[in-house]
Amino acid sequence: MQFPRYRVLPPTSRLILVVTLLNMPPLHGAVRLLQQTKDALTLEGAKIVVDYGKTVTFTARFEATFPTEHVTILLKGHNEDTLHVEEIPVNADGTIEFIYNAEHDPLPPFGTMLIQARVDLEGGRMLISEPIPFAYNDSRFPWQTISQDDLNMHWYAGEASFAAEALKAAVSGLESIRSFFPITSTEPIHIYVYSNPVDLQDALAMGGETWAAGHTPPGLDAILAAIEPGPNQSFEMNTEIPHELAHWVLFRTLREGYHRQPVWLLEGMASMAELDTPPDHASALQAAHRTGTLLPFTDLCASFPTDAGGAFLAYAQSRSFVTYIRKTYGDAVLLRLTRAYHNRGILDGTSCAVGTIEALGMPLGQLDENWRKSLALQEYDPNEVHNLAPFIAVMALILIVPLWGLLEQTSKRRNHGRGPT
Ligand SMILES: [Zn+2]
Known part of the structure; x- marks a missing residue:
């Protein structure tokens, strides 16, 4: 330069x-x-x-x-x-x-x-x-850029139409987020689209960061995504880009309050921002509901399960739960809820369980019960139960790859002396 x-x-x-x-x-x-x-x-x-x-x-x-x-x-x-x-x-x-x-x-x-x-x-x-x-920036790839307003899409694999579609997903994703959460940041947004998870994970590792649970650390100045040009690109763009954008926006709005939020709330909002719904979310929810294996939300405060099937169900539940809260209490409720958790200070089991009282008037356990009843009212179509194996395999990849990187980077982080973002 x-x-x-x-x-x-x-x-x-x-x-x-x-x-x-x-x-x-x-x-x-x-x-x-x-x-x-x-x-x-x-x-x-x-x-x-x-x-x-x-x-x-x-x-x-x-x-x-x-x-x-x-x-x-x-x-x-x-x-x-x-x-x-x-x-x-x-x-x-x-x-x-x-x-x-x-x-x-x-x-x-x-x-x-x-x-x-x-x-x-x-x-x-x-x-x-x-x-x-x-x-x-990652100088290993010949990045190209297209922009609209404050959104900048950087990519190196695929045609110009690939980037245009990714930018469209980002624009729509921001609109989706804005519909339930105010966007106060005026910073330009830079999204770097890698063509595969390994390139992305290497980029973060070389910067002393990890791709935890398939996410860009929200404190970074840029958003990173891994989307391969091909038949699945539209679905991946419509889910991954709005999801990551939501984490980025929430971090900039909540700042120190971001890490005081329950994981089910952060992931629920990020998943709700997605423009497409993973096809087996509904059937996984119904199957878990019928077999009594739904996860209590009080167990999803600090982290999600580490096994692929449990993590898949936790994402499906959180998306459904936060959508239920929004529909029941109105669009403004999620900002009130995040403020309530912010005001409670450091998140622990107790504050997670009672943090909903200030914004919603009832503890988390009661809210969970009400949500389960709402699930029971939905029509159940057994033909919607698909084979979950491919999705569980994807979750396994997302969970295992960052763990590998985490172990590799632990000593570097300690030496470097910087805390997590
Ligand atoms: Zn997420």
Whole structure:
């Protein structure tokens, strides 16, 4: 990525430092701090090359009109604390080259990063460049992009019609989400469509993340999906893209409250946003209902079952349950419910069971009973019972692949020191 010549820092930067210090209580080091000045460091030909999952190479040149043999490089995420500080030598011709090892210390995948150069001179004088933003995107594939409003669809396999259909699913998905949950985020939305789950899982692993239960971590700046061009693409687009979009929107609206929500509620809303219904959801529900094997929602607060059949049923139940709540109490109820869970603080078994009282006037167990009665009223068609094996096989893949990646990445995460998003 080629950047133009740096702009100089605004002349107010020194003034801001003085004003800040004047508002501070007296400090022993105040005299020394007041003598420290911050000026613009001007670089020429700054260039950043991303080799995703391996290196970030930053090169530039500056006119050395001051005596220095070293420059300090600062690397950080957008709106985050500095991740990395490193002093590097200045070459005789004024050029610098900084190579960040992203294999050893993974950077957040698909995030906007900022890089800055700083020179500390004698007498407390500091020269610092403006931060240069760059996108830390998966550079292994020849991404193409189409956009509509704030939605940007990136893809590398399939024709233009494939991307157009994916974009249409995203537009309709946003409308679907908006019908039951307000979208407050005005951030541009970037969706990267991989052609297979392995490419996607590798992309996350190289960024120190995992594809947990088939989901992009909702805190990432981008949404990732795995859809193979072919006969099933429409169904996969209409389910996977709105589902992931819903998680992304919910995370940005709820922020710290996101992880206080029961899993049945998050997954129920994300599944309800889907434009198509998995064909065997209804028959799986009816079969479990008839055999008395429906899962209590109090058991679906912290996580879903890890076995493929249990996970499939948990998704089908959560979608049906949240749809029932919406139909019974109105479109606005889900926002009220998420706020109620947010206000209760950290989620545990008790708060999950009684968190529905504030928004719906009854505990979760009673709501569960009422939902089961509503199921009994639906007509049951035995011809709708299909073979669930293919869907259970898909769930098995979704559950096993991330577990594999999780084990592989555990040590990297620990070393990197970043918490889950
Ligand atoms: Zn989900």
